[in-house]
Every structure is written in structure tokens, then in C-alpha cells.
Amino acid sequence: MMERTLRENKGSALRRAEPLHLLKELKAxxxxxxxxVPFSVFYLWPVLRGAWMSLHVWGIQGMEKYVALANYRxxxxxxxxYSYLWNSxxxxxxxxxxxxxxGLVLALIINxxxxxxxLIRSVFFLPYVLSVSVVSFIWLRLFDAKNGPVNALLHVLGLPVDINWLTDHRFVWWAITITTDWWSVGFVMVLFLAGLQEIPTDHYEAAKIDGANAWRRFLHITLPGLSSVMKIQIFYQIINCLKLFGQVQIMTGGGPxxxxxxMIRYIYVTGFKKDMFGLAAAQSMVFxxxxxxxxxVQFKITDRKDG
Structure with a gap:
């Protein structure tokens, strides 16, 4: 009898708790x-729309016919x-x-x-707030083969050569890399600075007492302390670099x-230059x-190392 009463009391308590649990879920x-709402409007819907377009011949006037997986083939x-994927x-x-x-070197210096x-931190971070168009036009002028300041600086340093930075395939990728590094390094520096300030100073003091030099302190304290920030930086920069478009479009036009x-410019040309939006949507899905x-893969590798 007593057991039955306890079961009934427990059951009634659970029934009373169910509405409260549902209310908490509803609040969440x-x-x-x-x-x-904004995620669905600006991210989910474009992805679903792009997937639908990729299955059709789709021109500037809209859908023409269903072709299934022909665009992917x-x-x-x-x-x-494959060539443009390798370039990316x-x-x-x-x-x-x-x-x-x-970014790490600058963070270590400024720390x-x-x-x-x-002031130094602000100067290095300032380029990051500029748009890709502004940055690209600045460096388009700096890399000018005849009158650009970069070649003028080389002459001052005793290198009497006029490098065609944006039209010579040997140098063009370095020009784009320098442009992108100048634009992005401030953001990388700030994240590393935040990570450095989270490392307890008593770790460094203990290492100094034990006779560890600056290099050993960097290897055994600084780098491990920045491991989480480093993972975020690598992931973000890889994805950001794969999305390269503005610098190439403005500075080189895809050349020489x-x-x-x-890949991003390949998709752009397919859609807006060749009027093949269905194929461009398929390229977007693949990329x-x-x-x-x-x-x-990166998250799997990170989890394995953390484990």
C-alpha cells in the first residue's frame, strides 16, 4: 500500500513537472x-535556393529547364x-x-x-576596418610597375629593377599575399594579444627562476597558452583565404x-559574365x-589532439 502511494505521488510530481519543462523549452x-530569423533569411534560404538552381539551366531571365545533376557533371x-581550385x-x-x-610577432612585441x-596597436589594426575595395586600390597604386612606391623603395635599396608585380606570374601571388596580410594582420594581432593577456604571469616568473631563457619560455609557456587562439586563427584564415575574390578582381582581373x-571568381564569371547561373550555383555548392x-577535418584533428 505504501509503495503504491509513493508511486502515485511520484507520478503526479512528474506530471506537474512536465508543463514546467515544456515551458522552459519554449522559452529557450x-x-x-x-x-x-536572420539566419534563415540570409543563410539557410540562399543555400536552399542555390541547391535548387544548381539542378536547372538558369539564365538571367530565370529558370529554363530541369537538368538534374548535369551541371555537376x-x-x-x-x-x-581543378586549376582554379588549386589557385585557391x-x-x-x-x-x-x-x-x-x-600577427603573432606583432602581438608579442606590443604585449x-x-x-x-x-597607438602602435591602433595603427596596425586600422587597415582591417577598410573595405576590400579600398585596400585593393591602395595596393594597386603601390605596386604600379613604373611609378609605384614599392619599386621606388627597391631602387633606394640598390635594386635597380622594375618588377611587374601584377602582370608577372612569378610575383603576382606575392603581391596579393602582401596586400591581404597588410589588411588582415591587425585582426590576427588583436586575437593573439587577447590570448597572451590570459596567460598567468607567474608562469613566466617561475620559468625565469628555473633559468629558462626567452626562447624556452616561448616554446613551453606562450605557445601552449595560445593553442586555443591558434586553432581559431588557422581555421578562420583558411576559410577566409579560400573566399579570395576582391583583391584578385580589382588588382589582376584573374591575370596574368x-x-x-x-574559385570565387570562377563562380562569378560563370554566373554574371556567361549568364549561366545554374552552373554557377552548382559550382558554389561544390565549393x-x-x-x-x-x-x-580540422575539427576532428583538433579534437584528437585535445583528447
């Missing part, structure tokens, strides 16, 4: 609405796809290490007790030849899948 959903039999990854290999190393550190044509795959 309501809190998410301000995020879910065109992508993989076109040699340009080549830029990742050039830009990601350089901007992260430069010291130096004069005018706030097709040597700086990237989006590649970036998603990179993100998943």
Missing part, C-alpha cells in the same frame, strides 16, 4: 528566434575547375602561415611594456592569363562542400 526557443569534366589552395598556403606569423603601445583566377569538409 523564443530566445533563439532573434538569431534563427560539367564541373568535374572541366579542367578549369595555393593562396591558402601562402597567406595563412605568413599572416599568422606576422611588452613599450611606449605608445596603444588565368594564373590568379580563384561550399569542400570548405565544409575542410572544417570537419
Amino acid at each position: 526557443i523564443l530566445y533563439l528566434i532573434p538569431f534563427l 560539367k564541373i568535374f569534366v572541366n579542367a578549369d575547375f 589552395f595555393y593562396f591558402v598556403l601562402l597567406c595563412t602561415p605568413t599572416v599568422i606569423i606576422l 611588452q611594456n613599450i611606449r605608445m603601445r596603444t 592569363g588565368d594564373s590568379t583566377n580563384t 561550399c562542400f569542400i570548405m565544409l569538409l575542410i572544417a570537419v
Whole structure:
């Protein structure tokens, strides 16, 4: 009898708790609405719309006919796809290490007790607030082969050569990398600065007492302390570099030849120059899948190292 009474009391308590639990879930959903609405409008709907367009011949006047996976087959039999995909990854290999190393070095310098550190930090961060168009036009002028300040500086340094930075395939990627590094390094620096300030100073003091020099303190305290920030930086820079478009479009137009044509510009040309929006949507879906795959692999590697 007593056990039955206890079961009934427990059951009634659970029934009373159910509405409260549902109310909490409803509140959580309501809190998410301000995020879910813009996410659906600006991210989810364009992806679904792009996936639908990729299955059709779609011109500037709209849908013409359903072609199933024909657009995807065109992508993989076109040699340009592999060439432009390689260009995108080549830029990742050039830009990601350089901007992260430069940002880390600047953060280490500014983190010291130096004069005018706030001013120096602001000067390096300032380019990041500029638009890609402004940055590209600035460096388009700086890299001018005849009257550009970059070549003038080389002459001052005793190198009497006029390098065609934007028309010579040997130098063009370095010009785009320098432009992008100058634009992005301030953001990288600020994130590293935030990470450095989270490392307890007593770790460095203990290492000094133990006789560790600056290099050993950097290897065994600073780098491990920045591991989380470093992972975020690498992930962000890889994805950001893969999305390269503005610098190439303004500074080189994909040239010389097709040597700086990237996947994003390839998609742009297919859609807006060739009026093949269905094929461009398919290219976007493929490239989006590649970036998603990179993100998943990177997270798997990170989780394995953390484990």
C-alpha cells in the first residue's frame, strides 16, 4: 500500500513537472528566434535556393529547364575547375602561415611594456576596418610597375629593377599575399594579444627562476597558452583565404592569363559574365562542400589532439 502511494505521488510530481519543462523549452526557443530569423533569411534560404538552381539551366531571365545533376557533371569534366581550385589552395598556403606569423610577432612585441603601445596597436589594426575595395586600390597604386612606391623603395635599396608585380606570374601571388596580410594582420594581432593577456604571469616568473631563457619560455609557456587562439586563427584564415575574390578582381582581373583566377571568381564569371547561373550555383555548392569538409577535418584533428 505504501509503495503504491509513493508511486502515485511520484507520478503526479512528474506530471506537474512536465508543463514546467515544456515551458522552459519554449522559452529557450523564443530566445533563439532573434538569431534563427536572420539566419534563415540570409543563410539557410540562399543555400536552399542555390541547391535548387544548381539542378536547372538558369539564365538571367530565370529558370529554363530541369537538368538534374548535369551541371555537376560539367564541373568535374572541366579542367578549369581543378586549376582554379588549386589557385585557391595555393593562396591558402601562402597567406595563412605568413599572416599568422606576422600577427603573432606583432602581438608579442606590443604585449611588452613599450611606449605608445596603444597607438602602435591602433595603427596596425586600422587597415582591417577598410573595405576590400579600398585596400585593393591602395595596393594597386603601390605596386604600379613604373611609378609605384614599392619599386621606388627597391631602387633606394640598390635594386635597380622594375618588377611587374601584377602582370608577372612569378610575383603576382606575392603581391596579393602582401596586400591581404597588410589588411588582415591587425585582426590576427588583436586575437593573439587577447590570448597572451590570459596567460598567468607567474608562469613566466617561475620559468625565469628555473633559468629558462626567452626562447624556452616561448616554446613551453606562450605557445601552449595560445593553442586555443591558434586553432581559431588557422581555421578562420583558411576559410577566409579560400573566399579570395576582391583583391584578385580589382588588382589582376584573374591575370596574368588565368594564373590568379580563384574559385570565387570562377563562380562569378560563370554566373554574371556567361549568364549561366545554374552552373554557377552548382559550382558554389561544390565549393561550399569542400570548405565544409575542410572544417570537419580540422575539427576532428583538433579534437584528437585535445583528447
